Amino acid sequence: MINSQRGRDEHTDGDRKASALRGGYSAPRQPSRDPTKTLGTPDTFSGYIARRKNAWRGTATVETVERRPSSAPWLTIVDVMGLVAALIVIALGTGTDQAEGRMFVTILAASSAYVWFLFGQFKSLETILRRQRPTAFFIPSVAALSTALILAIAGMTINVAALGLFVVVWTLLQYLGRTLLPSDHNRLKILLVGDPSFRDELESVEGLQIESRVDPPERIQGWDIVTTDPAETYEPEWLQWMGHADMYGVKVLSAPLVLETLTRRVPIEMLSGRWAFEVLHGRSGYLFWKRLFDLTAVIVLAPFILLLAAVVAAIVYFDTGRPILFWQERVGVGGRPFRMVKFRTMRPDAEQNGSAFATESDMRVTKTGRFLRHYRLDEIPQLWNVLLGEMSVIGPRPEQKQFATQFAHEIPLYGLRSNLRPGITGWAQVMQGYAADTIETETKLRYDFYYVKHCSFALDVRIVWETIRTILTGFGSR
Secondary structure, eight states, rough: HHHOOOOOOOHHHHHHHHHHHHHHOOOOOOOOOOOOOOOOOOOHHHHHHHHHHHHHTTTTOOOOSSOOOOOOHHHHHHHHHHHHHHHHHHHHHHHHHHHHHHHHHHHHHHHHHHHHHHHHHHHOHHHHHTTOGGGGGHHHHHHHHHHHHHHHHHOOOOOHHHHHHHHHHHHHHHHHHHHOOOOOGOOOEEEEEEEEEEEEHHTTSSTEEEEEEOOOOOOTOOOOEEOOOSSOOOHHHHHHHHHHHHHHHHHEHHHHHHHHHHHHOHHHHHHTTTTGGGGGGOOTTTHHHHHHHHHHHHHHHHHHHHHHHHHHHHHHHHHSSSEEEEEEEEOOOGEEEEEEEEEOOOOOTTTOOOOOOTTTTOTTTHHHHHHHTTGGGGGTTHHHHHHTTTTTEEEOOOOOOHHHHHHHHTTTTGGGGGGSSOOEHHHHHHHHHHOOOOHHHHHHHHHHHHHHHHOOOOHHHHHHHHHHHHHHHHOOOO
C-alpha cells in the first residue's frame, strides 16, 4: 500500500515537472479565507426565524461570523409614522366613539397596511440603488380607493371628505419626511471590482461612497453594491468572493445597470461600443401607441394651439417683420432628412455664414426671440411635423444634417438615436438643456440613448411633467 502510494506521488511529481517545462504548471494558490465559513455558532431564536423565512422564500441561509450590514429602514419609518399620524387625524375627526366610525378607521388602517405591503414588494433597480420608492406617494390614494370599494361592497357610508383628508395628510407627511431626512442616511456604499475606467463617472453622482479593490477583501460586510465590468475577465478568487457576497445579500451588479440608474443616461463606454449590446434592444411595441398618443394630443389641443400660434405669429411679425416661420433641414427617423419648422427667433441673415451652435448670449437672437426661446413658444409650429409623421411630441431632438454627419463620424453608435422619431421635447432637453459643442452633444447623446433604450409610457409621462417645469423655469434655453 505504501509503495503504491509512493508510486502515485512520484508519478504526480513527474507530471508536474513535465508541465513546468512546458510552461503550463503554476504552484497552487494558498486557500483564501472563506468569508462565509461557519464557526459553529449556537442556534438562537433570531437564527431560527431567519432560517424559516429563507426556507419559505426558497433562498439559502448563510451562517457567518460576520454580521449583515445594518441599514436603518428610514423610509419605512417615515411611511409608518405618516400613516399613524393620518389615522389619528381621521379618528379624531370621525368620532371613534361610534361603532361605524371605529369600523371606518379600522378598515382604512387595514387597507393602508395591506396596500403599503404590496407596494413594498415592487422593488426596482432604481429603488435599490437610490434608496427611495418612487411609487410610495401613490400608496395613500390607492389605500383610500380600496377602503371606498370595501365600504361600498359592505353597504356602509363612504366618508369622502375623511378619505380625501387622509390622502392629503399622509402624502404631505411622506414628502416632508423625505425632504427632512439627512442625506447621510441614504448614502450608498459601492465596491468597485478592480480599478475600472467608469469610476470618474460614478464619482460625479452625489450621495455615493465609492471604494475600489484590486484583490478580494477579507470581509464582505460594509458595502451595499458590488459593481463589475461585464467586459472584463475576473480571477477565480474574485468570482468566489462575489458568489459569497451575493449569497450573503450584497447586490452584485454590472456597471451599465448601475451607471444608467444613478445618472439616468447611458455610460460613455456604450457610445464607444464596449457595452454596445446593452443598447441594442430592437423595435419597441410601444411605438404604435406612441404615434396614436401624438395624433390624439395634437387634434384635441388644436383649437388652443392655433390661437396661441396666431398670437406668437403676430408678435414676431410686429417685432422683426417677415418671414415669420423658419424652415431648416433636419435628420429624422431612419436618418431620412425632413424640413422642420419653427417661429423665427433670429435675424434673417443669422446663417449666412453657415450653421452654428447657439451660444449663451447669441447676438443673432432677437429680443422677442429670446423670450420665445425661454418659454419654448418657438417650437409650436413643429406640431405640423408631428401631424405629418416626421416628428413626435417626445423624442430625441432632430439634429441639423451637417452636425449629424459630423457626429456620426466622431461617435460610432450615433445613428442609433434615429431609431425613434425626433421629438419637440425629450429626455435630454429636460435633463441637460441645449448643447453648444461636441462635448455637450456627447453628454446629450447619452441621455438620448437612455430614452431610446427605455422608451415607455411611464418615461413619456415623466418627460411631460419635467417639460412643464422646464418651460416655467426656462432651463437650458439659449
